[in-house]
Amino acid sequence: MVEKTKGLKRVVIEPVTRVEGHGKVSLLLDEQHRVVQARLHIVEFRGFERFIQGRPFWEIPVTVQRLCGICPVSHHLAAAKAMDRIVGGEKLTPTAEKVRRLMHYGQILQSHALHFFHLSAPDLLFGFDADPAERNIIGIIKKYPDLAVQGVLLRKYGQEIIKATAGKKIHGTGAIPGGVNKNLSIAERDGFLKEFDQIFTWAKASVKLTADYTMEHLAELANFGAFPSSHMSLIRKDGAMDLYHGDLRCIDSTGKTIIDHVDYQDYLQHILEEVKDWTYMKFPFLKALGPEKGWYRVGPLARINTCDFIDTPEAEAARKAFFAALGARPCNMTMAYHWARMIELVHAVEKIGELLHDRDLQGTDLVTSGPRRGEAVGLLEAPRGTLFHHFRVDENDRVTMCNLIVSTTHNNEAMNSAVRSVAAEYISGKPHITEGLLNRIEVAIRAYDPCLSCATHALGRMPLVVQLIDHEGNVIEEKARS
Amino acid sequence: MSDKTITFTIDEVEVKARPGQTIMEAADEAAIYIPRLCSLKGLSPFGACRVCTVLVNGRPQSSCTQPAAPGIVVENASERLHDIRQDIVEMLFVEGNHFCMFCEKSGNCELQAMGYRLGMMEPKYPRLWPRRELDASHPDIFIDRDRCILCARCIRASREQDGKHILGFLGRGPHKRVTPDSSDGLVQTDAAVADAAVAACPVGSLMRKRVGFGIPIGQRKYDHRPIGSDIESGAEVPDERK
Numbered sequence: 126m127v128e129k130t131k132g133l134k135r136v137v138i139e140p141v142t143r144v145e146g147h148g149k150v151s152l153l154l155d156e157q158h159r160v161v162q163a164r165l166h167i168v169e170f171r172g173f174e175r176f177i178q179g180r181p182f183w184e185i186p187v188t189v190q191r192l193c194g195i196c197p198v199s200h201h202l203a204a205a206k207a208m209d210r211i212v213g214g215e216k217l218t219p220t221a222e223k224v225r226r227l228m229h230y231g232q233i234l235q236s237h238a239l240h241f242f243h244l245s246a247p248d249l250l251f252g253f254d255a256d257p258a259e260r261n262i263i264g265i266i267k268k269y270p271d272l273a274v275q276g277v278l279l280r281k282y283g284q285e286i287i288k289a290t291a292g293k294k295i296h297g298t299g300a301i302p303g304g305v306n307k308n309l310s311i312a313e314r315d316g317f318l319k320e321f322d323q324i325f326t327w328a329k330a331s332v333k334l335t336a337d338y339t340m341e342h343l344a345e346l347a348n349f350g351a352f353p354s355s356h357m358s359l360i361r362k363d364g365a366m367d368l369y370h371g372d373l374r375c376i377d378s379t380g381k382t383i384i385d386h387v388d389y390q391d392y393l394q395h396i397l398e399e400v401k402d403w404t405y406m407k408f409p410f411l412k413a414l415g416p417e418k419g420w421y422r423v424g425p426l427a428r429i430n431t432c433d434f435i436d437t438p439e440a441e442a443a444r445k446a447f448f449a450a451l452g453a454r455p456c457n458m459t460m461a462y463h464w465a466r467m468i469e470l471v472h473a474v475e476k477i478g479e480l481l482h483d484r485d486l487q488g489t490d491l492v493t494s495g496p497r498r499g500e501a502v503g504l505l506e507a508p509r510g511t512l513f514h515h516f517r518v519d520e521n522d523r524v525t526m527c528n529l530i531v532s533t534t535h536n537n538e539a540m541n542s543a544v545r546s547v548a549a550e551y552i553s554g555k556p557h558i559t560e561g562l563l564n565r566i567e568v569a570i571r572a573y574d575p576c577l578s579c580a581t582h583a584l585g586r587m588p589l590v591v592q593l594i595d596h597e598g599n600v601i602e603e604k605a606r607s
Numbered sequence: 608m609s610d611k612t613i614t615f616t617i618d619e620v621e622v623k624a625r626p627g628q629t630i631m632e633a634a635d636e637a638a639i640y641i642p643r644l645c646s647l648k649g650l651s652p653f654g655a656c657r658v659c660t661v662l663v664n665g666r667p668q669s670s671c672t673q674p675a676a677p678g679i680v681v682e683n684a685s686e687r688l689h690d691i692r693q694d695i696v697e698m699l700f701v702e703g704n705h706f707c708m709f710c711e712k713s714g715n716c717e718l719q720a721m722g723y724r725l726g727m728m729e730p731k732y733p734r735l736w737p738r739r740e741l742d743a744s745h746p747d748i749f750i751d752r753d754r755c756i757l758c759a760r761c762i763r764a765s766r767e768q769d770g771k772h773i774l775g776f777l778g779r780g781p782h783k784r785v786t787p788d789s790s791d792g793l794v795q796t797d798a799a800v801a802d803a804a805v806a807a808c809p810v811g812s813l814m815r816k817r818v819g820f821g822i823p824i825g826q827r828k829y830d831h832r833p834i835g836s837d838i839e840s841g842a843e844v845p846d847e848r849k
Contacts, residue, residue: 179741181749183819188709212817292824296708299823307823492821521743522816 133161136552138563150566152548158555163548165540165570166404174527182211182518183302189514189529190296195239197296198232198287199507200529202369203514205300207503210390211518213495214303220488221304227480228290228299229369229505233473234328235283236508237425237466241331242276245463248568249338254561272334275327279470282317282324286477289313304492311487318481325439328467328474332443335464340450348550350459350543350569353378355411355421356430357535359389359506364433366440366472368506374431375411375421380455383411389504392513398530406537409530420538423510424573425465430455437479440472459543462572507532509573536573543569617661617681624675631659631670634683640835641683642692642724644699644717644809645758646671650767655758658695658721661688689725696721697730702781704736704753705810711819712811714827718756719810720834737781744792747800747816752784755812761785764807765798773798785812 130153139149153162177188186204190197202225209215217225247260250269258264266273284294289309291297299305339346355378359371373387373395384395398407399416410419421427435441447464448454456465480486503514510532517526533540547569551562613624617639624633629652634641645656654672661670662682670681682688699718707713739752762774762785773796777786789795798804805813824830 181743181816181819183817184709184711187711187820191709297824298820301820302817306821307826522749523741523743 132156134158136558136563138566148570150544150570152552152566158553160545160548160553163541163545163566164404165537165544174529177524177527179523179525181522182208182516182524183522185516185524185527186300186302187296187298189527192529192531194295196232196236196507196509198228198291199505199512200514201291201297202229202232202300203503203505203507203512204516205302205503206370206505207501207514207516208302209304210498210501210503211516212302213497214493216493216495217304218488218490218493219485220308221491221493223480223483223485224290224305224308224491225300226369227309227477227486228287230473230476230480231283231286231290233283233368233508234470234477235280235287237470237473238276238279238283238331240508241335241463241466241470242273242280245568245571246272246276248564248571249463253565253568254559257560257564260564275330279324279327279331282320283473286317289317301492303494306491308488308491309486314481314486317477321478321481325474325478328471329439332439332464332467332471335467336443336446336450339461339464346460347458349565350546350572351457352459352539352542352546353457354539354542355383355414355419356427356455357421357423358428358431358511359504360386360432361436362386365436366428366432366434366469368428368469368473370505373504373511376431376455378455378457380430380453383413389513390502392502392504392515396530398534404537406534407530408537409535410538421535422539422573423532423535424462424508425469426456426458426462427510428506429465429468435468435472437472437475439475440468443468443471459569459572509533510535533573540570540573543572613675613677615675615677615679615681617683618685622675622681628675629671630661630663630668630673630675630679630681633675634670634681635838638839638841639683640838641670642721642835643671644721644756645760647760647764647807647809650760650763650807653759653763656695656699656756658692660691660695667691693725693727696725696727697732699756700727701730701732701734702737703755704739710754710811711814712754714824714830715822716811716829717809717834720829723829724833724835735781739784742787742792743816744794745796745798745816746794748793748798748802748805749814749816750785750787750793751812751814753812754810755785756810757783757785758809759785760807760809761804761813765802765804768803771797771802771804774804 134154136152136154137149149166151164151166152160155161173189173192177185180188186201186208189204190201192200209217243262246265247262251260251264287297288294291299299307355375357373357375359367360374361367361371373389373392374385375383377383387395395412396409397412398409400407408420410416411421413419429444429447435444447468451458451461500517505512512532513530515528516524519525544566547565551565552558555562611626613626615622617634622633622637631641631643631646641659641661643659645653646659652672654669657669659670660667663673663679700722707719713719741752742750765771765774773788774785775788776783778784787793787796787798800815805815808814
């Protein structure tokens with residue numbers, strides 16, 4: 126925390142581009158151009174936790190997913206999991222559980238494909254310093270048309286699965302308290318099976334692409350925005366990666382277990398949130414370690430670090446190759462998020478393949494219920510990391526309390542650490558700040574795939590504005606991409 | 608038809624009616640659709656919403672209350688009436704708090720379906736954002752007044768079909784609202800989930816609890832056909848509750 130800002134220059138990256146939502150980065154520079162403070166600010170305010178109060182609980186899975194246009198399914202399912210417990214229906218019928226899992230793996234596939242191919246690949250394939258006019262998805266389409274098509278079609282496959290299970294590609298209604306409102310028809314299943322082999326081939330190629338890229342550029346990437354941290358995710362009872370359901374596990378930067386097999390209904394006994402006055406995003410931390418040391422990372426890298434194994438063969442082989450190449454668990458390299466993300470993409474495709482051959486998807490027993498509860502927590506592993514939905518519902522069926530901790534919030538301190546690290550290494554002390562240097566800060570943020578507001582924005586528009594502001598607040602230099 | 612048959616025209620098409628029939632009833636039997644929201648088969652005419660406005664010999668009349676008369680010239684499917692109806696529907700949208708995107712009635716809602724049928728885009732009028740109370744006191748049904756369009760279908764169905772006098776209007780102008788005959792809410796009335804009043808609501812206002820989004824997208828009433836298409840196809844005059 127800088128006490129006095131007089132005499133310091135402020136560099137602002139606003140908005141941060143090729144991420145979901147709206148955020149900005151501010152850097153404070155002294156007269157020697159040294160970075161004395163670097164922060165990622167979330168400048169949007171959403172208010173969902175307040176304005177769903179008083180609403181009937183059964184509409185919440187459909188309402189809260191409006192937080193986001195990219196991962197609405199994650200919010201839809203997390204809220205539905207909480208509402209399952211409210212209606213006493215947390216032990217879903219096999220059909221309901223499998224339809225929801227299919228929806229979720231479709232979501233993981235489409236979101237990971239979007240993030241990698243559309244948002245991050247331009248930095249990786251063209252280089253951090255490449256001309257921003259080329260360093261975008263349009264550039265990828267021009268220079269690597271086959272890859273661009275794979276990215277688009279991988280995403281489409283995931284979106285079509287979401288449509289078949291939720292009714293719409295964005296903001297569907299498939300998950301209802303205690304179950305689902307439809308199964309998967311044989312015609313829908315056969316349509317997906319027809320395309321499956323091609324999708325699986327492309328998914329495997331995506332892992333190879335990120336693995337090759339990481340190893341070729343390891344000298345630069347190993348320390349790029351890297352720092353030791355704890356890692357948290359859900360895991361299955363047997364230690365396997367499970368993106369839909371499990372218990373909480375958190376390990377420290379050396380792999381030592383901090384919490385393990387914690388029932389997420391009790392998350393408040395282990396996790397608290399700190400509020401800071403310069404951002405709308407809270408800072409969660411593990412109670413046992415306190416706000417200074419208790420922060421952690423979530424998302425693909427955290428999941429691959431916390432799980433003992435992955436229960437699908439291609440993804441498990443890729444996970445082993447990952448650690449064979451990068452060293453022992455856990456890996457603390459920020460830029461390894463991309464490789465981990467593509468391992469999960471393969472895992473999601475393998476899971477989709479398993480489910481499509483399961484006749485339970487055509488079952489007709491869709492909804493269940495049991496003794497009513499007044500409070501419940503729903504958790505799952507969203508594409509960007511662990512997503513918490515916590516609700517209280519009164520005896521008249523109205524929501525009285527809602528607490529949402531989204532993946533990007535868990536990663537708040539981690540992203541700020543990455544920004545500080547990159548700013549210190551690449552910008553501090555440099556007399557001239559180029560667009561490429563500033564882009565490195567965005568590259569570090571993009572590795573986490575943040576969903577800053579959970580809102581989409583136009584592709585290829587790159588509306589970056591960088592301002593140099595002197596200590597009196599005058600804009601002395603401004604660069605804008607258009 | 609008997610000697611007492613009334614003959615008149617709607618948009619220059621000859622239509623026959625029995626004495627006592629409204630213009631709308633005669634039009635329905637002739638497979639001519641006149642848009643409507645507050646009218647429901649089996650309930651007494653009310654004339655609240657004015658969406659069914661037609662021009663009778665050049666004068667605006669609500670076709671759900673106006674009796675058919677010999678020789679009248681009725682204008683229905685004209686551009687100017689379309690514009691008037693669209694304006695009325697837009698006013699209904701801005702007067703309440705209608706969020707179709709996460710309303711459980713979406714796809715089965717007559718107001719939404721009417722908006723689509725009339726080609727409504729963003730309302731041209733400023734939204735009023737009224738503050739309205741939700742009554743969830745009853746164990747099986749609730750009133751979400753945000754979505755109420757004051758059509759009185761629930762009030763009429765409750766009195767005329769359920770034989771109960773438990774719902775009515777309270778207040779005037781922008782403060783007018785449906786209210787149960789109890790200061791403690793619906794729970795203190797003998798309202799029941801099977802009441803005709805519940806089924807009569809055209810929007811998501813008087814609703815069964817815990818139904819929510821049970822019907823998947825693609826199987827909802829208006830997912831594949833616009834409101835009024837069953838009348839135009841010559842099918843039996845629909846009861847929108849079914």
